[in-house]
Amino acid sequence: MSIHPPPRNDHTTARRGQRGVPAYGAGALRVVQGANLGDPVGGAEECQPGDIYRLRADAKSRRILLAATDPAEGAMPQYIATGSAVGTAGDALWPLALLTLLSATGERVVVVTAWLEPADQIFAIALSPLVPGADYTLIDIDADTSRVALADVICVSFAAGTLITLPGGRQAAIERLRPGDPVLTRDGGPQTLRWIGKATLRATGGFAPVVISAGTLGNLGDLIVSPHHRLFLYQRGAARIGPQAEVLVQAKHLVDDQRVWRREGGYVDYYSLAFDRHEIIFAEGTAAESLCVTDDSLQVLPPALAEDLRTRFPGLSHAPHFAPEAGRAALDGPALSRILRPGS
Numbered sequence: 104m105s106i107h108p109p110p111r112n113d114h115t116t117a118r119r120g121q122r123g124v125p126a127y128g129a130g131a132l133r134v135v136q137g138a139n140l141g142d143p144v145g146g147a148e149e150c151q152p153g154d155i156y157r158l159r160a161d162a163k164s165r166r167i168l169l170a171a172t173d174p175a176e177g178a179m180p181q182y183i184a185t186g187s188a189v190g191t192a193g194d195a196l197w198p199l200a201l202l203t204l205l206s207a208t209g210e211r212v213v214v215v216t217a218w219l220e221p222a223d224q225i226f227a228i229a230l231s232p233l234v235p236g237a238d239y240t241l242i243d244i245d246a247d248t249s250r251v252a253l254a255d256v257i258c259v260s261f262a263a264g265t266l267i268t269l270p271g272g273r274q275a276a277i278e279r280l281r282p283g284d285p286v287l288t289r290d291g292g293p294q295t296l297r298w299i300g301k302a303t304l305r306a307t308g309g310f311a312p313v314v315i316s317a318g319t320l321g322n323l324g325d326l327i328v329s330p331h332h333r334l335f336l337y338q339r340g341a342a343r344i345g346p347q348a349e350v351l352v353q354a355k356h357l358v359d360d361q362r363v364w365r366r367e368g369g370y371v372d373y374y375s376l377a378f379d380r381h382e383i384i385f386a387e388g389t390a391a392e393s394l395c396v397t398d399d400s401l402q403v404l405p406p407a408l409a410e411d412l413r414t415r416f417p418g419l420s421h422a423p424h425f426a427p428e429a430g431r432a433a434l435d436g437p438a439l440s441r442i443l444r445p446g447s
Contacts, residue, residue: 125164126189127233129216129225132156135238144216144227147200147246156204160236165189167196167228180220195220200246204239212239260302260373260394261386262312262327267376268385269293277374277386286376289335289383289390298377298415300394300408306371313354315389319362319443322387327366329373330355335383335390351392362443375408381421396421 129143137154144156168187180197183190190196199216206212215228233239261267266274270285270293278301280286285293304310315326320334328334333351357363376384381395396419401409412419 124167124169124228126167126226126228127158127162127164129227131159131162132214132227132233133159143225144202144214145199145225146216147244150200150202150241150244152241152244154241156239156241158233158235158237158239162235164229167226169196189226190219190222194222199225200244202241203243205242206234206237206239260329260332260375261391263372263374265327265374265386266324268388277376278372280376286378286384288378289385291380291382294378294382296376297379298412300375300411302373302375302408303370304373306369307367310371311365311367312371313358314364314366315354315357316362320389322389324387326387326389326391328354328386328391330365333392335392357443359443377412
């Protein structure tokens with residue numbers, strides 16, 4: 104589907120305060136095998152390690168919009184903001200437990216259970232994506248929710264200062280780009296940038312950026328991206344992750360605390376780029392994805408950015424890039440070292 108470029112103006116900017124999180128009613132995530140067979144997800148005392156949970160096949164997440172909270176006050180509770188699909192502005196949302204689940208493919212998924220007062224409802228808030236109909240084994244329960252950040256959700260973005268390659272090989276800092284500018288893509292040559300969004304977020308937890316030091320993936324300078332941002336890797340030789348030479352890998356899976364690490368502290372300015380299609384572009388000379396616009400990605404964008412995309416481009420939906428994605432399990436052992444040491 105093609106979209107028309109918006110008027111040339113400043114970047115769309117998300118407010119620092121409100122955050123949206125995707126949430127499911129507790130009944131949508133139930134035990135299908137184990138000690139608590141049939142029970143919905145709940146608080147720490149109601150869950151049993153080893154139980155296998157399944158997200159109902161027809162489950163649809165709803166956006167909980169949270170009001171700004173002073174980080175010094177902790178996360179107990181957080182409050183519903185105006186416009187939330189769940190609750191009423193001012194309602195309290197109390198975290199109950201931090202649950203770590205393991206998917207059948209070896210991917211760790213983090214879910215916070217939370218109680219909404221005064222509606223007396225429990226929700227499962229996914230800090231990592233959950234797949235409807237998929238099974239997840241509960242491997243860890245943490246009842247200490249004092250440091251839980253409910254807005255720790257997916258954000259696919261580049262940090263300010265990232266150099267983006269333009270046609271002809273020129274580079275421009277991402278914050279200087281504007282809708283209508285041509286950007287070099289791997290598969291389609293020069294493509295028109297349709298939208299750019301900016302979000303200023305506290306660089307902690309799932310929002311702390313991943314720093315890929317210069318040269319690690321052939322990048323000319325340090326490449327700083329959000330943890331879920333996927334890098335495009337072309338694998339040479341017989342030793343590969345999976346059967347295909349081309350693969351996408353989330354930045355967080357590359358962390359080895361030497362050449363690739365999480366940078367915690369302060370704030371980070373994140374920029375997202377969208378084109379007519381889901382593209383592979385070049386950031387600091389390394390191939391990386393643009394924003395893939397789908398219903399799921401709009402659910403986890405900061406609300407101001409999601410609303411701007413919906414308003415400007417109603418009905419826009421991208422087909423993901425054809426390259427398969429490699430999970431963390433595929434990168435254990437020597438595979439990660441091979442990726443982070445090109446040419447070795």
